[in-house]
Amino acid sequence: MRRYIIASHHKLAYGLKDTVDFLTNGIKKIFDVNAYVEDGEKPIEEVVSELFASFDENDEVLVFADMMGGSVYQKFYPYMSDKVHVVCGINLPLTLALVLESEDTPLTQELVHQYVEDSKNQIVYVNEV
Secondary structure, three states: EEEEEEEEEEHHHHHHHHHHHHHOOOOOOOOEEEEEOOOOOOOHHHHHHHHHOOOOOOOOEEEEEEOOOOHHHHHHHHHOOOEEEEEOOOOHHHHHHHHOOOOOOOOOOHHHHHHHHHHOOOOHHHHHH
């Protein structure tokens, strides 16, 4: 099974997940991890650990994190493997494309890399177009 996690500082993950759910009619289960939202919340390390503990060891996992090097991304770094792909600097076109990719197509580094490259073309300074 393929799992999807959107993770961010504050509520970006919730908003992106909500938008992807809206545009796809919620066809895929997406987990959102929103760190540092309020005092007294469960530490993000625990949230991430519990989430991965709920997955099967054969699951493919796509983690979309808000920014490279940030404290949120760092919590997912130890889980990276051939089956766990972490992408930083997320945007809506990239997230949609990977969520809509057929689960019959195995996630390879090459496939994820191509989607990342393609999504960069969606970042446009429109005044110059």
